[in-house]
Amino acid sequence: MKQIVIISGKGGTGKTVLTASFASLAKSKVTVDCDVDAADLHLLLHPSVKERFEFRSGQTARIDKARCCECGECIDMCRFDAIGKDFVIDPVSCEGCALCSRICQYGAISMEENVSGEWFISDTRYGPFVHARLGIAEDNSGKLVSMVRQAAKEIAEEEKKTYILIDGPPGIGCPVIASITDTDLAVVVTEPTLSGIHDMLRIIDTTGHFQIPVKVVINKFDLNPENSGKIEHICESNNIEIVGRIPFSAKVPRSLVQAVPFVEYAQDEVAGEIISIWNKIESIIQEKKSSN
Amino acid sequence: MIVSVASGKGGTGKTTVAVNLALSLKNVQFLDCDVEEPNAHIFLKPLISEKTSAFIPVPEVAEGKCDCCGKCQEVCAFNSIAVLPGEIRKDGSVLIFPHLCHGCGACSYLCPRGAIHEVKKEIGIVEKGFSDGIQFVHGKLNIGEAMSTPLIRQVKKHIEPAKTVIIDAPPGTTCPVIESVRGSDYCILVTEPTPFGLNDLILAVEMLKTIGIPYGIILNRYDIGDDCVDIYARGSGIPILMKIPFDREIASLYSKGLPIVGYKSEYDSELKNLLEKVNTLIGKMNFNPQGRNGFS
Numbered sequence: 001m002k003q004i005v006i007i008s009g010k011g012g013t014g015k016t017v018l019t020a021s022f023a024s025l026a027k028s029k030v031t032v033d034c035d036v037d038a039a040d041l042h043l044l045l046h047p048s049v050k051e052r053f054e055f056r057s058g059q060t061a062r063i064d065k066a067r068c069c070e071c072g073e074c075i076d077m078c079r080f081d082a083i084g085k086d087f088v089i090d091p092v093s094c095e096g097c098a099l100c101s102r103i104c105q106y107g108a109i110s111m112e113e114n115v116s117g118e119w120f121i122s123d124t125r126y127g128p129f130v131h132a133r134l135g136i137a138e139d140n141s142g143k144l145v146s147m148v149r150q151a152a153k154e155i156a157e158e159e160k161k162t163y164i165l166i167d168g169p170p171g172i173g174c175p176v177i178a179s180i181t182d183t184d185l186a187v188v189v190t191e192p193t194l195s196g197i198h199d200m201l202r203i204i205d206t207t208g209h210f211q212i213p214v215k216v217v218i219n220k221f222d223l224n225p226e227n228s229g230k231i232e233h234i235c236e237s238n239n240i241e242i243v244g245r246i247p248f249s250a251k252v253p254r255s256l257v258q259a260v261p262f263v264e265y266a267q268d269e270v271a272g273e274i275i276s277i278w279n280k281i282e283s284i285i286q287e288k289k290s291s292n
Numbered sequence: 293m294i295v296s297v298a299s300g301k302g303g304t305g306k307t308t309v310a311v312n313l314a315l316s317l318k319n320v321q322f323l324d325c326d327v328e329e330p331n332a333h334i335f336l337k338p339l340i341s342e343k344t345s346a347f348i349p350v351p352e353v354a355e356g357k358c359d360c361c362g363k364c365q366e367v368c369a370f371n372s373i374a375v376l377p378g379e380i381r382k383d384g385s386v387l388i389f390p391h392l393c394h395g396c397g398a399c400s401y402l403c404p405r406g407a408i409h410e411v412k413k414e415i416g417i418v419e420k421g422f423s424d425g426i427q428f429v430h431g432k433l434n435i436g437e438a439m440s441t442p443l444i445r446q447v448k449k450h451i452e453p454a455k456t457v458i459i460d461a462p463p464g465t466t467c468p469v470i471e472s473v474r475g476s477d478y479c480i481l482v483t484e485p486t487p488f489g490l491n492d493l494i495l496a497v498e499m500l501k502t503i504g505i506p507y508g509i510i511l512n513r514y515d516i517g518d519d520c521v522d523i524y525a526r527g528s529g530i531p532i533l534m535k536i537p538f539d540r541e542i543a544s545l546y547s548k549g550l551p552i553v554g555y556k557s558e559y560d561s562e563l564k565n566l567l568e569k570v571n572t573l574i575g576k577m578n579f580n581p582q583g584r585n586g587f588s
Binding site: 009010011012013016025037038039040043058059077080081091094095097098099102103134136137138139141160169170171173174176177191192193194196197198200201202205209210223224252253254256257263279 | 300301302303304325326328329331334354362367369370394395396397398401417433435437438439440462463464465466467468469470475484486487488491492495498499503504514517518520538543544546547548549576
């Protein structure tokens, strides 16, 4: 079983559109949405939820007003400015370190477990799909990402699937790191804009830091040929293979409105390129397998 | 006045809106709080005059003083300390995992032997400069660093409330976004008219309701999808502040790291009036505190 993660650094470059098409093309796989902050893949895969789990993570402090003598020690000690002058905890600021509850001389502060979201194991016509919904203004998306990935891994092992397809979040921080660790291949989707290039370099550095093999897809490559040339040059000099160049198409947002993976929406140049990208990725993974 | 620009979904045009709004106003400070992937400097090209490292405190153990009692491991809520107790003819030791540390200080404060002190660990840098009269501040998270919120907090320490402060927030709806937008007088949510744009807009709206910041929508590339965002905005009483069409010229300017202001004058007046519009909406809200988001 091989794990493939689709990431980008910059948001909105086409991660989810590509992942949904891969899910439609790959024969034997479990699909995971690791963008738990703003999950969208379910809008294209139409899951029917089979199992639902609470995501419990961390704690939040609570002050018992009856016991509190308002000495102010907790306010002084809290590094996250989570305790107001009125001795009420701001649950958004509280990181759940519990220092206040440990130092309160009056035993007025207790810690309560957070339910910070839900995650799901679903059926789709593309096979099993693991996804999540982080609670509003909740923390710890990295932990939730690790959780859905673990569930996907167990399903993939049990059902002997060939691939785990991971739709990653934007950025390079906590949830991204949790999405890429221990994967076999990271597919970086970029676009020929200076922002896209800047962010691609940072995500490539991040995958390098965690020693994840990386391939690049240039989306909307024809929007700025000069910048696409720059991407080609950067990848060449860093020995990174570009596995696809997808042309701009106004049909892509329309396929989202129709809520289907793009390769099922159109049989055009764009769909053809996505199919070719998937075939390349498969052969890269198979080659690796045989060389191992 | 502090106005933040956020979106839920990435790539909808946050930086475009934030940068061009800043360029349309006077006496502006610009804060790029997307410290994982900062992009505003590409468009504003500030001359950086000040560069400081951002640190978080992480624990360090003085081995001579430590008796491996295990208290620090017990009080650490983030599993960033492991104590290996001593065995016969072998001393114990304390392992610290700095990337998990939140810097709460519990271990050093509660260590019965006073064996833990805190050292500074660099998580990124904060750069400050000027661009065409705009005061510019951004943060850059170090590669491989997981926690962006402490860096965002340090970027926001530079806020000058006497100026009009524009904050470019990261995508998403969780901690880094909340850290970026909190304290704002108003938040502009940039979205696009697709089911993805709508889904993530609703999440962002829920987040802003929870932290109590008023908001309005800018609908970018309003002609590429359907009318789902319009219908939602109307039904929820959320103002649409501006609509921007899909325009290959804007896309081309963006790809070259150029702003709209100065290159496409047809948006000038709408951009200039945006802040006034926001001010009027905030004013109305103060007169009508019971109203849903102030606008019903």
